[in-house]
Amino acid sequence: MPELGAFLAMGGYGAYVWSAYAITGLILGLLVVASLxxxxxxxxxxxxxxxxSPRRRAR
Amino acid sequence: xxFVRAVVERDLKLYMRGVVDLIGVWMFFGIAIAMLPLxxxxxxxxxxxxAPGAAWAIALLASMLxxxxxxxxxxxxxxxxxxxxxxxxxxxLVLAKGFAHWLVTGLPFVVLAPVAAIxxxxxxxxxxxxxGALLIGTPALSLIGTVxxxxxxxxxxxxxxxxxxxxxxxxxxxxxxxxxxxxxxxxRDSGAYFSVLGAFTLAALALAPxxxxxxxxxxxx
Amino acid sequence: xxxxxxxxxxxxxFLRIASPLxxxxxxxxxxxxxxxxxxxxxxxxxxxxxxxxxxxMYVHVPAAWNALAGYAGLAIASAxxxxxxxxxxLVAARCIAPIGACFTVIAIATxxxxxxxxxxxxxxxxxxxxxxxxLLFLYLGYIALLHAFDEQETGERAATVLALIGAVNLPVIKxxxxxxxxxxxxxxxxxxxxxxxxxxxxxxxxLMAGGFTLLFxxxxxxxxxxxxxxxxxxxxxxxxxxxxxxxxx
Numbered sequence: 206m207p208e209l210g211a212f213l214a215m216g217g218y219g220a221y222v223w224s225a226y227a228i229t230g231l232i233l234g235l236l237v238v239a240s241l242x243x244x245x246x247x248x249x250x251x252x253x254x255x256x257x258s259p260r261r262r263a264r
Numbered sequence: 265x266x267f268v269r270a271v272v273e274r275d276l277k278l279y280m281r282g283v284v285d286l287i288g289v290w291m292f293f294g295i296a297i298a299m300l301p302l303x304x305x306x307x308x309x310x311x312x313x314x315a316p317g318a319a320w321a322i323a324l325l326a327s328m329l330x331x332x333x334x335x336x337x338x339x340x341x342x343x344x345x346x347x348x349x350x351x352x353x354x355x356x357l358v359l360a361k362g363f364a365h366w367l368v369t370g371l372p373f374v375v376l377a378p379v380a381a382i383x384x385x386x387x388x389x390x391x392x393x394x395x396g397a398l399l400i401g402t403p404a405l406s407l408i409g410t411v412x413x414x415x416x417x418x419x420x421x422x423x424x425x426x427x428x429x430x431x432x433x434x435x436x437x438x439x440x441x442x443x444x445x446x447x448x449x450x451x452r453d454s455g456a457y458f459s460v461l462g463a464f465t466l467a468a469l470a471l472a473p474x475x476x477x478x479x480x481x482x483x484x485x
Numbered sequence: 486x487x488x489x490x491x492x493x494x495x496x497x498x499f500l501r502i503a504s505p506l507x508x509x510x511x512x513x514x515x516x517x518x519x520x521x522x523x524x525x526x527x528x529x530x531x532x533x534x535x536x537x538x539x540x541x542m543y544v545h546v547p548a549a550w551n552a553l554a555g556y557a558g559l560a561i562a563s564a565x566x567x568x569x570x571x572x573x574x575l576v577a578a579r580c581i582a583p584i585g586a587c588f589t590v591i592a593i594a595t596x597x598x599x600x601x602x603x604x605x606x607x608x609x610x611x612x613x614x615x616x617x618x619x620l621l622f623l624y625l626g627y628i629a630l631l632h633a634f635d636e637q638e639t640g641e642r643a644a645t646v647l648a649l650i651g652a653v654n655l656p657v658i659k660x661x662x663x664x665x666x667x668x669x670x671x672x673x674x675x676x677x678x679x680x681x682x683x684x685x686x687x688x689x690x691x692l693m694a695g696g697f698t699l700l701f702x703x704x705x706x707x708x709x710x711x712x713x714x715x716x717x718x719x720x721x722x723x724x725x726x727x728x729x730x731x732x733x734x
Contacts, residue, residue: 212526212527215537215540216536218536218540219537221538221599221601221602222526222537224598225541225545225594225595225598226544228598229548229594229595232594233587233591233700236587237700240707240708241707244707244708244711247714247715247718248714250714250715250718251714254722254725257725258721258725411650415646415647416630419633419634428625428626429629429647432626432651433651433654435619435658436658436660439664439665443665443668475650478649479646481642482639482643483634483642483643
């Protein structure tokens with residue numbers, strides 16, 4: 206696997222390149238996961254609140 | 265005009281009443297200057313090189329110390345309502361508040377500039393440029409600070425928050441204030457830097473009343 | 486009553502339009518970033534000066550662009566909120582802020598990592614990095630002020646004013662920092678992605694920039710959906726409380 210090794214080495218800059226991409230991926234990934242989770246739990250809250258409330262606003 | 269005078273006199277009296285606050289600003293300046301050689305080392309070369317920037321940075325931080333006292337006490341005891349009621353407009357009140365703040369936190373450093381210059385081993389021909397730059401630039405700091413104080417007026421401990429939101433906005437003043445002094449010391453023509461600094465203060469004078477008015481409306485309705 | 490309906494209508498219309506778009510935006514972001522990664526890491530040649538380290542550009546520059554564009558969006562939304570009192574604009578502004586702050590952090594971190602092989606040190610106060618740090622402070626100040634008040638609306642109004650002050654001041658700050666940097670020229674300065682850039686590097690850069698922008702939009706919409714749902718929950722709870730027999734006593 207010399208090709209893969211060369212690719213990972215990035216001409217000697219491997220540690221820099223991969224850590225930069227890893228940090229970017231980590232932050233963006235966490236942001237997406239946190240946002241989706243918050244939306245899911247808030248939607249569950251909304252369902253609960255809508256069921257609990259007397260149906261005044263039947264649209 | 266009489267309203268501005270009344271507000272300034274009232275604010276000064278209030279600042280005086282909190283003697284600790286008033287003396288505190290001066291003492292902060294002095295102690296911070298004294299801390300500098302203790303942390304950086306007494307080497308006169310290094311100290312004199314960083315002196316203009318250090319004096320400006322300390323003046324900036326010191327002017328942040330008392331932002332909590334600009335609007336928050338008046339908001340808390342309801343006198344801000346009365347002030348706004350009697351003010352020709354909220355803009356005038358913001359200007360008066362900024363001026364009072366500058367008298368307490370800006371002006372002292374203009375007066376203390378020679379002390380800072382000597383303590384930090386600055387050449388004596390730097391005293392006048394330092395005092396001049398502080399005189400021209402610190403009003404902008406107080407005006408920007410007043411807007412920050414207005415934005416945090418109803419908060420119980422809004423001082424730190426006010427400083428956090430104000431400090432980034434003061435970067436241009438800090439950069440050109442320091443440059444005006446250090447370029448003069450290096451024997452270069454620094455008139456342009458003083459002009460830019462003056463332009464910042466004039467711009468703050470023109471814009472801060474509107475920003476302060478918007479800020480007061482935003483947090484007080 | 487009509488006014489209340491009007492206030493409800495706009496967020497509802499926003500949800501009706503934005504929600505079906507969301508999967509497409511997500512797909513677009515994934516495709517752009519996938520292709521961008523392929524071209525950026527594999528297909529494009531190493532920079533003749535910086536070697537493979539220049540590949541950091543493909544995440545650093547799009548993050549920095551989006552951080553800046555995000556603040557522009559924050560300022561525009563704040564202006565709309567202040568002038569037309571559009572409720573949706575306030576929601577948009579408060580949702581943009583944390584995302585923009587995260588993109589700013591990415592720009593700073595990758596810039597620092599890129600700087601180490603190029604400058605030999607993790608941090609240089611170069612004009613661009615300094616400006617991005619200031620941008621982070623502006624974002625954090627906005628977020629701090631937004632959450633400082635007991636009443637959400639007060640915080641939103643205060644933060645709106647702050648965002649506009651920052652938007653007016655940002656060009657002045659940028660100019661000052663650039664000028665300050667020429668005054669204290671560092672010994673060795675390497676320009677990030679100058680104007681003359683290899684076309685083979687431009688393609689992945691543009692793909693990644695597009696992908697980052699779409700991801701930004703995706704995140705903003707998700708957070709706006711969350712915030713709108715939260716407001717609806719609060720409104721429902723308030724009416725439920727007002728109608729409950731206990732409140733009559």
